[in-house]
Amino acid sequence: MGQNVLHDLLQPFALEAAKKEANRIAPAELVQLLMDIPPGKRVLAFRLLDKDKALRVFEYLRPDDQAELIQAMESPEVTALLEELDVDDRVRLFEELPAKVAKRLMANLSPEARNAANVLMGYPEGSAGRLMNLRLLTIRSTATVAAALATVRESSLEASELSVVFVIDENRYYQGWVRPVQLLKADPARRVADLLAAMDEAPVAVRAVDDELKAAQRLKTYDLPAIPVVDSEGRLIGDITFDDVIDLVEEEATETILEQAGVGGLLTRDRGWSEKLVRGPSIYAIRLRIVFLVVTLIGGFLVGGVIERFEETLEAVVAAAVFIPLVMDMGGNVGTQSSTIFARGLAWSQITPSQFSAYLFREIRIGFVMGIILGTVAGVVAYVWQGVPNGIPQLGLAVGLSLTVVITLGAILGASLPMVMLRAGFDHGPGADPFITTIKDFLGLWVYFSLVGWLVGVA
Structure with missing residues (x-):
């Protein structure tokens, strides 16, 4: 029901009904439903809440989500909300906001609220003074x-x-x-x-x-x-x-567990890279991603060189060109699958450096089995579709073996390259797939054309 209420908030004619229903939902549940609404409509949903409910919901939000919501609201309602927050929560929110926005909001506060915030902000960031409550008996x-x-x-x-x-x-x-x-x-x-x-x-x-x-x-x-x-x-x-410190305690416990598992440092760097790519300056993301895409560009030229190298094979066995996209795409898809599985396993500490060898061998086995199954299917289709009609039944075997090799290779690259890049201090997010694509395409086509030339008997 709650999910339907928040969808109703997007419909102007249903605002009154949505307001009544939304105010019946518990704040903790409402927070999650609120975050499922598109950012542009989130403020509208928040404004429909009663004052006390809105404050409770706002306190449940993460500081960065609070900051995003605050920046989309109008100054008078923001000031009223900030006045109701505890001073330590108010200061944590100011730390998440751009300096100019925080300064403007601070100036709109009452003298009492502003002075209390100034007291806390006078202490170093990350200090106990920044966290403390001033209201105590x-x-x-x-x-x-x-x-x-x-x-x-x-x-x-x-x-x-x-x-x-x-x-x-x-x-x-x-x-x-x-x-x-x-x-x-x-x-x-x-x-x-x-x-x-x-x-x-x-x-x-x-x-x-x-x-x-x-x-x-x-x-x-x-x-x-x-x-x-x-x-x-x-x-x-x-x-x-x-x-006040529950988030710190959780972070510290998580870091301790990750360090014991041997991935703490890797995840800390990975989290920082992800933050900069998702929320950092656009020029950073453009510069970093272009660097890795240049690898793909160079790889494309190299793959073109492979095709040129086997030009005679292609001229002699024109039907072999039909399966070039198949060989290239299957290996790429398997590599992407493996790299995505690696990233998720690392984030959930299901893959650790000490267990990486076992994980890699598992991926190799999985890739090999998938290669045999898909290679067999593709080989039979190639044999019937292009091999026999063109008098080159060996083409089916070449396609089947090539696909087995390429899929296995894609699994190996997808599982190992992200860890290699992390160990070397590079961001595997935008970097792993371009390397996987380049290496897989180059080697995959080389294997494919070599097999076609050898099995069909083309010099």
Whole structure:
């Protein structure tokens, strides 16, 4: 149903019905449905959502998707949306936007929101200070439990922001933290400092200038609901929750697994190449792709040289020309299949350097079996169609054997060239297929004409 609703958003006459239905869908599900809409229509779908639902959906989006949506919206509605975001989410979004766009949006914010964003953006990129929340509840260590509970009750923070209460002294130096449930169970007359002493745990914190990964690691190590962020002198200035670093934790875990599998470095480079080709400057993509297409151009001339070299064979066995496209195309298609399978297997860590030999031998076996099957079929067709009528039944055998060799060769090249290019530091995305095409066409036609000349008896 949700998918039909979002398709309805593209129809002006169905907007009201689509609005009612879309607002009933859970935000997490709606995010995926929203991303299935063409980018040009995504803003229209987003505008149909109620204010609170729109904010929830926007928070679920990845920063780069948020940036794309923001740039397609009008300034007033963007400003209203940014004002509702937590300051750390707002700063992460600004990092994804072009500098000019971020600067313009910043200028439209209220002084309070702008100042909060400036505080975070004053810290180095990738630091804990960039991630921290500025909205947190603090109480003095000298306060009584009763006073602390009153502060919790009067707080405007949401329940998710009150999982811990941070304790500071009169100079805002960080002392530790307590959970609200501890306050509820304690004697109202006790001091908060006594609760900290009873916990018998040294305060754990990160400095604002520390690397963001350090905050993520400490959250995991100490199993904390939130970790405080302090300045260089130990004064509490913010906190970081697990929600703030979940992406970092996932990325770190993924990188660790990939490094153990031996493909971490390869995938890191591959991800960077893909990002530049998909979203980088057009001139970069043009320059890189032309370089590899020149390989195909040169290969075309070389293949032309092969045809010229066997000109006498072609003149003597004109029917052999009928199967040139077949020999060239089949090997190319198999090579493309193998290179695509390799790329997907590498991305999902199903192919690793340590297992590559086994994978390559598997592809060789698969290519050889496909070559025999397709070569046999093509050979029979060539024998009946052009061989017997032209008095050269050997042509069927030449086509069948050539196709077996070319298909096997295509599988070998498609499976091995991408890994060779990765190891050598080249982008296999735009580069593998041109090399596969050139090598396969040159060798495939050479084998084909050689077999035709030998089997038919042409000098």
